[in-house]
Amino acid sequence: MTSPWLDEEQQRTWRTWLAVSELLPRALDAQLQRDAGLTHAAYIVLAMLSEAPGRSRRMSELARMANQSQSRLSHTVARLEERGWARREKAAEDGRGNVAVLTDAGWEVVRSAAPGHVAAVREGLFAALSPEQAAALQDALAAVLDRLDPDHSERAGRG
Structure with missing residues (x-):
């Protein structure tokens, strides 16, 4: 069973995302x-x-x-x-x-x-960001976006 809480790294990432x-x-x-x-x-x-x-x-x-x-x-x-x-x-x-x-x-x-x-x-x-970090950020954000909008219905003309 997965813990209901975020682990330390997830919590740091989540809070950093909220701030950004x-x-x-x-x-x-x-x-x-x-x-x-x-x-x-x-x-x-x-x-x-x-x-x-x-x-x-x-x-x-x-x-x-x-x-x-x-x-x-x-x-x-x-x-x-x-x-x-x-x-x-x-x-x-x-x-x-x-x-x-x-x-x-x-x-x-x-x-x-x-x-x-x-x-x-x-x-x-x-x-x-370095070019590698920018590419990794693009990949990570694309993965999150695909999870949130799998059929691309919320991003007309952008996906």
Whole structure:
């Protein structure tokens, strides 16, 4: 029978993961707020739209890609609409769903914010790792992700 508790190494790993999963997003959010005046959550939405054909995605797919609930995404897109960086339209193919569309102004925001964001990711995550550690981290995170999302339904377009 397996112990109900984590062993010492598992506990250290778990607590380290908790700290990193709190501190890294906070650092990325602070950098984006300071340099571009937007939240990390908003930047991810803009980035996912910028990578899409026609700079548009169905709201349901965008929610999965941005790791946001449909409700939170709706609020995020509403704030982007207020700034003129995105708009919502009915889906052309079936008219039932909505798509979010990146505007030209939103595209410019992504283009200007991306270099600073990439530098912050590189500094906050990869600068502390050797190439071998980065590869091992990728392998470990992929294994955890495959366990959490075996059918890839929660990572549309990313898996």
